[in-house]
Amino acid sequence: MGTSIPVVKAILQANQAVASENRAAFDRVGLLAVNLMAAPGAGKTSLILAALEHLPPALRVGVIEGDIASTLDAERIAARGIPVVQINTGGACHLDAPMIRSALSHLPLENLDLLFIENVGNLICPAEFDLGAHLNIVIASVPEGHDKPYKYPGMFQKADGVVLNKADLLGFLDFDLEAFRHGLRILRPDVPLFIVSCRTGQGMEAWVEWLLEHRRQQRERHGP
Amino acid sequence: MGTSIPVVKAILQANQAVASENRAAFDRVGLLAVNLMAAPGAGKTSLILAALEHLPPALRVGVIEGDIASTLDAERIAARGIPVVQINTGGACHLDAPMIRSALSHLPLENLDLLFIENVGNLICPAEFDLGAHLNIVIASVPEGHDKPYKYPGMFQKADGVVLNKADLLGFLDFDLEAFRHGLRILRPDVPLFIVSCRTGQGMEAWVEWLLEHRRQQRERHGP
Numbered sequence: 001m002g003t004s005i006p007v008v009k010a011i012l013q014a015n016q017a018v019a020s021e022n023r024a025a026f027d028r029v030g031l032l033a034v035n036l037m038a039a040p041g042a043g044k045t046s047l048i049l050a051a052l053e054h055l056p057p058a059l060r061v062g063v064i065e066g067d068i069a070s071t072l073d074a075e076r077i078a079a080r081g082i083p084v085v086q087i088n089t090g091g092a093c094h095l096d097a098p099m100i101r102s103a104l105s106h107l108p109l110e111n112l113d114l115l116f117i118e119n120v121g122n123l124i125c126p127a128e129f130d131l132g133a134h135l136n137i138v139i140a141s142v143p144e145g146h147d148k149p150y151k152y153p154g155m156f157q158k159a160d161g162v163v164l165n166k167a168d169l170l171g172f173l174d175f176d177l178e179a180f181r182h183g184l185r186i187l188r189p190d191v192p193l194f195i196v197s198c199r200t201g202q203g204m205e206a207w208v209e210w211l212l213e214h215r216r217q218q219r220e221r222h223g224p
Numbered sequence: 225m226g227t228s229i230p231v232v233k234a235i236l237q238a239n240q241a242v243a244s245e246n247r248a249a250f251d252r253v254g255l256l257a258v259n260l261m262a263a264p265g266a267g268k269t270s271l272i273l274a275a276l277e278h279l280p281p282a283l284r285v286g287v288i289e290g291d292i293a294s295t296l297d298a299e300r301i302a303a304r305g306i307p308v309v310q311i312n313t314g315g316a317c318h319l320d321a322p323m324i325r326s327a328l329s330h331l332p333l334e335n336l337d338l339l340f341i342e343n344v345g346n347l348i349c350p351a352e353f354d355l356g357a358h359l360n361i362v363i364a365s366v367p368e369g370h371d372k373p374y375k376y377p378g379m380f381q382k383a384d385g386v387v388l389n390k391a392d393l394l395g396f397l398d399f400d401l402e403a404f405r406h407g408l409r410i411l412r413p414d415v416p417l418f419i420v421s422c423r424t425g426q427g428m429e430a431w432v433e434w435l436l437e438h439r440r441q442q443r444e445r446h447g448p
Contacts, residue, residue, distance in 0.1 A: 039263050039264040039265065039345070039347075040263040040347045040368055040372060040375070040376060041263065041365075041367060041368025041369045041372065067375055068348065068375060068376060068377070068378065069374070069375060069376075069377050070371075070374045070375050072371050072374055072375065073375075091348075091378055093317065093346075093348040093349050120348070121263070121347065121348075121375065121376070122317075122346060122347070122348055122349075123263075123264045123345065123346070124292065124315075124317040124344070124345075124346055124349075125317050125346075125348075125349065141265075141367065143265060143365065143367035143368075143390065143393075144264055144265025144367075145265045147294075147296050148264060148265065150293070150294045150296060151264070151291055151292060151293060151294050151296065151297075151345070152264060152292060152293075152345070153292070153293050154292065154315055166367065169367075
């Protein structure tokens with residue numbers, strides 16, 4: 001299988017070039033782009049919907065939905081009157097920068113402040129592909145168990161922030177929060193951890209305030 | 225990225241050849257091999273441990289554990305006195321047939337009746353790689369949500385059986401069992417579905433009986 005390595009490297013280099021172009025396009029309009037990565041069912045779409053409840057109404061949000069198949073998640077977003085583009089990867093296990101570039105022409109970029117990119121549900125492959133987002137977020141969830149940082153280190157190593165969702169199930173399921181924290185701290189001593197429940201709204205204020213602070217910083221650097 | 229396609233096909237062809245050799249090795253000793261695939265945290269290891277509680281004590285079980293990193297799952301199995309081999313893929317998002325071949329030399333194949341192969345936690349990539357197992361099982365879990373067959377069709381299309389785990393959370397979480405069934409039936413009208421809870425033991429008898437029936441059939445075809 002050694003022959004595959006040069007090809008993979010070429011793909012990653014080409015991806016990186018397009019990712020840089022995407023990031024430049026976001027910076028030109030002062031838009032903060034946030035890549036949400038997680039295992040299937042951790043609550044990526046739910047985290048977007050819950051954030052919409054807590055973000056200032058004046059903040060203009062757009063969404064790119066990545067899925068292998070279906071438009072189920074995009075429909076949940078569109079029902080909220082938010083500009084959304086669905087990318088169906090047709091089997092591919094992650095989004096890549098060219099897919100994002102293709103989607104951007106379908107979004108009113110200049111009229112957006114914040115763009116959520118929901119990656120394909122996969123705790124492994126998406127970590128390898130820079131999309132051009134400013135923040136790469138990993139969402140874990142309580143029912144998945146506290147061992148995820150130990151077993152999927154690559155994903156957590158790439159994270160600018162980690163969200164632990166379904167915190168309303170803490171105490172109800174066998175989840176050792178200190179073991180989760182410890183696993184995360186071994187990999188990333190300083191990465192911010194947000195413990196939230198999209199269902200109850202617990203922890204959403206701190207998470208949204210952190211996003212808004214990054215939005216302010218990005219605007220100071222690049223905005224009009 | 226078009227140049228990657230021939231390479232991927234070559235890998236899949238090479239994988240298929242080794243998978244056939246693995247299957248022949250299992251058949252020579254009358255061993256039933258079962259490939260367990262699921263998203264992270266769906267309960268692959270727990271399903272093995274729960275099955276051990278319900279299988280006849282005389283049945284000789286072995287396990288191959290696939291993980292990107294760590295030996296956490298293998299340790300849980302080894303604690304039960306079961307022969308277990310850990311494969312650390314070092315980042316790769318799935319097991320492949322050559323990895324299984326490498327592991328087989330570390331297992332007492334001739335003294336085993338049933339081999340569980342726990343794939344890497346990933347609801348996408350493992351479906352593409354035949355390991356040589358006789359049964360490919362997809363485990364979904366209630367907290368992941370009922371939309372998984374719609375969003376990850378490739379995995380469910382490859383399944384010889386589907387297990388829905390964490391059924392003790394049905395009614396407590398927003399999971400529409402009929403929507404899950406419907407999504408599965410669209411893809412696979414006849415695939416067996418086992419609704420279980422590894423925590424409470426619910427549904428384990430039917431699941432284990434189905435495995436034992438396959439073991440009997442395989443033994444009639446190939447056994448001594």
